[in-house]
Each structure stands twice: as C-alpha cells, then as structure tokens.
Amino acid sequence: MAHESSSPRGFWLVKSEPDCYSIDDLKRDKRTAWTGVRNYQARNFMRDGMKIGDLVLYHHSGSEPPGIVGIARVCSAPHADETAQDPKDDHYDPKSTRDDPIWMCVDIEFVRKFDDILSMAELKAHKSLASMLVLQRGQRLSVMPVDETHFRIVEQMAEKSARSAASTGR
DNA sequence: GCCAACGTTGGC
DNA sequence: GCCAACGTTGGC
Numbered sequence: 535m536a537h538e539s540s541s542p543r544g545f546w547l548v549k550s551e552p553d554c555y556s557i558d559d560l561k562r563d564k565r566t567a568w569t570g571v572r573n574y575q576a577r578n579f580m581r582d583g584m585k586i587g588d589l590v591l592y593h594h595s596g597s598e599p600p601g602i603v604g605i606a607r608v609c610s611a612p613h614a615d616e617t618a619q620d621p622k623d624d625h626y627d628p629k630s631t632r633d634d635p636i637w638m639c640v641d642i643e644f645v646r647k648f649d650d651i652l653s654m655a656e657l658k659a660h661k662s663l664a665s666m667l668v669l670q671r672g673q674r675l676s677v678m679p680v681d682e683t684h685f686r687i688v689e690q691m692a693e694k695s696a697r698s699a700a701s702t703g704r
Numbered sequence: 705g706c707c708a709a710c711g712t713t714g715g716c
Numbered sequence: 717g718c719c720a721a722c723g724t725t726g727g728c
Contacts, residue, residue, distance in 0.1 A: 551714090
C-alpha cells in the first residue's frame with residue numbers, strides 16, 4: 535500500500551455491561567485484561583488484529599441508553615485469558631488448558647471518558663456513521679473493528695458535546 | 705453434514 | 717418484555 539505509514543494504528547470497539555465492568559472501573563484500575571470474551575470472531579480480532587497503541591471505543595451495552603462512553607488503548611500483546619482455566623469463574627471453559635489456552639485477550643488502558651455518553655440514537659442520527667458496524671441491526675460482536683473515519687467522527691462528536699456542555703454551564 | 709431446537713446478546 | 721440475529725448442541 536502506498537500510504538502504509540499514514541495509518542499506523544488500528545481502531546476498535548469493545549462492549550461491556552457497565553454493571554459488569556464500566557468505563558469508571560477502567561479509569562479506577564488504569565488498565566485491565568479484557569477477559570471473558572467467548573466468541574471466536576471477537577477473540578480473533580484481539581489475538582490477530584489488535585496491536586499495542588491501537589485505540590478502542592468503549593461501549594456500554596444493556597444500559598439506558600446504550601452508547602459509547604469513552605476511549606481506551608491496547609497496551610499488551612495478546613495473551614491467554616486465564617479466567618477460562620478457573621473453574622470458579624463465570625467464563626470457565628474446560629476445553630481451554632494451559633498448553634492450549636483457546637481463549638486469548640489483550641490488556642487495555644484508560645484514555646478518557648466522554649463528558650456525556652454518545653447514545654446509539656445520536657450515533658445513528660449521524661449520516662456518515664451509517665455503515666459503522668456497531669450500529670448495524672442485530673450485530674452482537676463484543677469486539678469489532680472500527681473504520682478510522684468513523685472513529686474520528688465519534689471523537690469529534692464527543693468534543694462537540696463537551697463544548698456545548700461547558701458553554702451552557704452544565 | 706444437515707438442521708431443528710435452544711441459548712445468548714443486546715437494542716428497542 | 718419482545719424479538720432479531722447468531723452461535724452452539726445434538727439427534728439423525
């Protein structure tokens with residue numbers, strides 16, 4: 535590719551139920567291993583696609599409203615998801631062994647939390663995000679790639695809502 | 705290997 | 717609470 539060096543990073547989106555692990559939990563912990571993913575496609579994105587430094591949109595699912603609440607960054611190479619080997623863990627998988635871990639994850643670190651959630655309704659209202667994967671009907675992946683153009687638009691939307699919040703004294 | 709039944713995710 | 721979209725399971 536002619537302009538390989540102009541796009542050095544990948545862009546991703548991860549989902550989490552805030553009751554399970556929210557952006558505030560990530561902010562408190564600074565970083566965490568993104569464990570518990572038990573879908574092969576999602577695992578493959580972490581194992582084969584994610585690189586240290588890639589930026590990640592953090593999505594709250596099952597919340598009211600659901601939407602993107604901040605940004606994280608990939609901060610480790612892929613490694614075994616140890617929760618798969620823990621019989622007491624909800625995500626225990628007896629098929630996963632120390633020799634053949636099956637389930638892999640990366641670590642992500644907190645970058646920032648948006649002042650306001652960007653709800654799916656708001657995102658869907660933005661025409662240039664129409665093809666964004668997370669907005670497609672019935673799409674259930676918990677780890678997925680994001681186009682850089684979509685990522686930048688989301689960043690701008692977050693900035694804009696922060697500015698309007700500041701100007702109205704909210 | 706097919707396919708129906710079932711379970712899960714997650715928006716609405 | 718409903719339902720769409722899958723992934724998984726298991727009988728055949």
